Amino acid sequence: MLYLSNNMKPLFVFLLFCHVASTVKHSLNIFMTATSGVPNFPEFVGVAMVDEVQVGYCGSNMKTAEPKQDWVRDLMKDDPQHLQWYSLQCIGYQQFFRANIDGLKQRLNQTGGRRHILQKMDGCEWDDETGEVTGFNQYGYDGEDFLALDLQTLTWTAPKQQAFTTKLRWDADKTRLEYNKHYFIHECPDFLKKYLNYGRSFLQRTDLPSVSLLQKTPSSPVSCHATGFYPDRAMMFWRKDGEEIHEDVDHGEILPNHDGSFQMSVDLNLSSVAPEEWRRYDCVFHLSGWKDDIVTKLDQAVIRTNRVPEFPAGLVVGVVVGLLVLLVICITGLFIWRRNNNGFLPANSEDLRQH
Known part of the structure; x- marks a missing residue:
């Protein structure tokens, strides 16, 4: 999983996640990023990807999620509640991330104007041959793994000691854990299959390079x-x-x-x-x-190259002379145009097209 670090690598690098190697697996991934102290970048960004194609976007102060493909717009027209669900998720997660990034800064005694980034990647993979479903839900903070949900044990794992307090609190929220299990094992694959059905002609095409x-x-x-x-x-x-x-x-x-x-x-x-x-x-x-x-x-x-070719000296002289002649013609044309503006009419547009 890719996270952004404080050395401010390009902030959209988190969109470039590893591709699915299997020929029968499909994926739905949601990426969310909240920032603190990062200039010229939204405080919150959410991106939805189906089989690594961006299908939706939402950001700070947006009241509704924005579909990014024509077939997604068709889906939203047929099922307006689907767009409403995503829009509510976008607004809710903005508040959730803002509260958590502020809480982490206080708990880790991170004061001053330092930049901080909290990220979330969740979603599911579905094998259309075996029917196997794999769900995942992971968080990263300041460029490092922070928390990951184990759907088998319904517990959070904390690779860093700083995340242990959050792990204990989230492990105690059984209602949320059960919702996560249901969403990533059942709802997420259902969403994915619906997207694949609407976007079949686009997502299952074959384009040669x-x-x-x-x-x-x-x-x-x-x-x-x-x-x-x-x-x-x-x-x-x-x-x-x-x-x-x-x-x-x-x-x-x-x-x-x-x-x-x-x-x-x-x-x-x-x-x-x-x-x-x-x-x-x-x-x-x-x-x-x-x-x-x-x-x-x-x-x-x-082989194509962007290096500057070396020209023979005679060719260079010829080009320079040609440019000088062209410059004289242009200057002459400029004076003629000025004379036209002082009392003479400019050349007819049809005459210009003929030349």
């Missing part, structure tokens, strides 16, 4: 980059002579794109490989459930 070879400088590793694929159950690796290699290979994480698709990269260090040996390498992208892999041969001619 665009794959490119990228390199910053001639001495940099070559990055095989795939973007635009869905779902995120994918893998990518480098091969030599048809065999997967691990030496000098650096695998990146699967990351979300703004449109709900995903991207990933795998880098290959070629510093010890002679140019004539490059043809022996290729990059393979495999998407779960898709029979054909996307294979990209390592070819210098197709």
